[in-house]
Amino acid sequence: MTPLLRKLESVIRLDDEERRAVLALPHTIRQVGPHTDVATVGERPAHCCLVLEGWAHRYAYTSAGDRQILSFYIAGDIPDLQHLYLPVMDHSLASLTACTLAFIPHEAMRALVVGRPGVMAALWRDTLVDASVYRERIMTLGRRQSLGRTAHLFCEMYMRQCAVGLADDLSCPLPPTQAELADAVGVTAVHFNRSLRTLRSQRRITLQGGQLTIRDWMGLVAMAEFDPVYLHFNEDRHQSAEKVSA
Amino acid sequence: MTPLLRKLESVIRLDDEERRAVLALPHTIRQVGPHTDVATVGERPAHCCLVLEGWAHRYAYTSAGDRQILSFYIAGDIPDLQHLYLPVMDHSLASLTACTLAFIPHEAMRALVVGRPGVMAALWRDTLVDASVYRERIMTLGRRQSLGRTAHLFCEMYMRQCAVGLADDLSCPLPPTQAELADAVGVTAVHFNRSLRTLRSQRRITLQGGQLTIRDWMGLVAMAEFDPVYLHFNEDRHQSAEKVSA
């Protein structure tokens, strides 16, 4: 549970008792292969899932068979924390790459927050940041076209990985296939590929072998109209975000 | 604070002490005219806002000057509850029609949830339903075209108003202008108007004078692929939702 502790403490300082309570959470660790469902739409999960390693994603299909990927999750994320108080899954959750996941019973989580305002605030806040990311995605899908959407996704996934130490200098893993990235930004795989081609020819990024390298951060930020405020990093982190964009 | 109490009790039964605490919340009531900003992007609000009457909305502009409306809020909604734990506004909040709003200091809200797991759960859950609505909007913007998006918005706003007793039999207020509805579903006002024309000619709805009337609920639900699960009504309400769709 150390990753969970790290996540919580990145937002709010916990006292010793709180720290002990988090570390004492019952949990089971599970390795899952790539593209394995963890919870599917309609289910009533009894556990929260914490990503320790690898990428996961939340998705749904329209009746016409088109997939929309609602979000990607990386190490440290708790993709289904919301189901602590929302009994039924409204979409499906699955691994993307091979993953190491920790499962914590809902009961234990609910007991953890009662009487511990600091832990409650940190967890509640986590679900609120999640919602903020969704709002930004709505902006992107509603009002930007393919090139801007693509650039925005790259900026976001780079910054999120920066924040948890998974990115090197202007380079980070990006394991989803083009078809998956396309389903996240709401275009076809064919058209996503064309946008990618444009970004490459403009020398803003390279993307190969699941590794994204940003060659022109300012240019990418500009064409995405990317403003990291919506990620709600805490003060320290926000400053480092500024530094990157400067 | 009776509307807030009603809202909370629609989700979770509160005991007498909790009920008294909610009713004792300090607050100020304010009337605002149509299209009046309540909080703008970048601000650090010190109050939560509860809509008592009228419509409000959350919006942002791209640098090109295109507006995206992220959500509409109706009586009983708490549009900025999230800022209890997310200090800075990531978008702007404004009235749409003339509104009656109640403002409750953040401090009082935070004090309310500490030691009252029932109230905390109800409020947290409210922010989670909000996020679920955002997810559904992402599905709609990413994978449905104009006609489906329009139908989906109509279904959603009708059901949400049903849930709080603001809708008559298959008819409800819909005060936003076509330009505002268009900015919510991510198309131009011109194109929204054309979709509307199609829906009217198919005899699925009528819309005039800010009043929406659904003439073919099943048809509208089908073309929107609307499934109210994402609204996470509680059991009783969910059943009434089923009844409507039957």
Place this chain on the structure above:
DNA sequence: CGTCCCTTTGAAATCCATCAACGCAGGTGG
């Protein structure tokens, strides 16, 4: 060496945006 998945490219069709214009109702001031 072949197969499968992923990526890439081309051409045609469709959806939607853009530009332009008009009608209509309500309000306002002369």
Place this chain on the structure above:
DNA sequence: CCACCTGCGTTGATGGATTTCAAAGGGACG
């Protein structure tokens, strides 16, 4: 009372962005 203005809704014509359909290349892996 009427002329004028403004905001909102509506329609037509054109161009651009994206989808769809189709096909081919490349790399990993059995």
